[in-house]
Amino acid sequence: MDELETWLERVYQADGERKTLDALYDEWAGDYDQQLWASGNPYIAIATGMVGRHVRDFDARILDVGCGTGNMAQVLHQMGYHNLEGLDPSSGMLAVAQRKEVYEQLHQLYLDSQVDLPDAHYDAVVAAGVLTHGHAPPESLDGIIKLTRSGGIIVFSLSTIAHDEYGFKQKIAELDATGHWEKLDQSLMFRTYPFSDKEAHLRHWVLAYRKC
Numbered sequence: 001m002d003e004l005e006t007w008l009e010r011v012y013q014a015d016g017e018r019k020t021l022d023a024l025y026d027e028w029a030g031d032y033d034q035q036l037w038a039s040g041n042p043y044i045a046i047a048t049g050m051v052g053r054h055v056r057d058f059d060a061r062i063l064d065v066g067c068g069t070g071n072m073a074q075v076l077h078q079m080g081y082h083n084l085e086g087l088d089p090s091s092g093m094l095a096v097a098q099r100k101e102v103y104e105q106l107h108q109l110y111l112d113s114q115v116d117l118p119d120a121h122y123d124a125v126v127a128a129g130v131l132t133h134g135h136a137p138p139e140s141l142d143g144i145i146k147l148t149r150s151g152g153i154i155v156f157s158l159s160t161i162a163h164d165e166y167g168f169k170q171k172i173a174e175l176d177a178t179g180h181w182e183k184l185d186q187s188l189m190f191r192t193y194p195f196s197d198k199e200a201h202l203r204h205w206v207l208a209y210r211k212c
């Protein structure tokens with residue numbers, strides 16, 4: 001747990017500076033999976049459960065944004081989904097993801113309002129652990145909507161800090177009001193790192209939407 005806490009501190013200290021953050025994730029990649037699963041963070045379990053509830057077609061073309069080492073897609077693949085693509089800026093994280101052999105394609109890109117992938121191309125877009133402070137900004141939701149086909153499903157984890165203090169609350173209200181999507185589901189709030197006293201303040205939800 002100490003190692004995880006040290007990495008989290010370094011990641012949050014980068015304060016969203018992209019090159020610093022990418023270098024940190026490159027360095028973390030080798031130990032990331034072991035530390036993530038040992039942390040008890042339930043977001044992948046809840047997010048993959050939401051995909052199972054709302055994406056009923058195993059042939060669906062699913063984009064995992066901020067895919068990191070591919071933990072989300074690894075579970076989706078085990079559930080029977082096979083048309084999976086991933087996007088992440090960190091070459092180190094992508095190298096680990098590639099070795100899992102669960103993605104049809106991986107894209108070394110940032111998620112923001114304009115993502116250089118085809119519009120309305122994906123049946124579902126998923127994001128775990130990315131919509132949080134110091135990572136992808138609120139405008140990333142515009143990028144996710146741009147990539148999702150009409151009627152497609154969007155599932156993402158969201159930290160309460162990002163929601164309350166980093167502009168996601170306002171961005172979500174704007175997308176609700178402009179009818180870009182309709183809300184399908186929201187988990188209960190959960191503690192992100194249940195075994196860490198230092199990170200006891202961190203909380204997340206997982207949300208699901210349908211693009212209109």
Ligand SMILES: C[S@@+](CC[C@H](N)C(=O)[O-])C[C@H]1O[C@@H](n2cnc3c(N)ncnc32)[C@H](O)[C@@H]1O
Pocket residue numbers: 021022025036044065066067068069070071072087088089090093109110111112127128129130134135136137
């Ligand atoms: C906490 S990890 C989560 C990885 C994976 N989704 C998982 O749940 O195991 C956060 C990931 O988001 C990526 N990331 C950070 N900023 C990003 C951005 N603007 N666009 C896309 N990915 C980003 C990092 O490179 C890192 O791989």
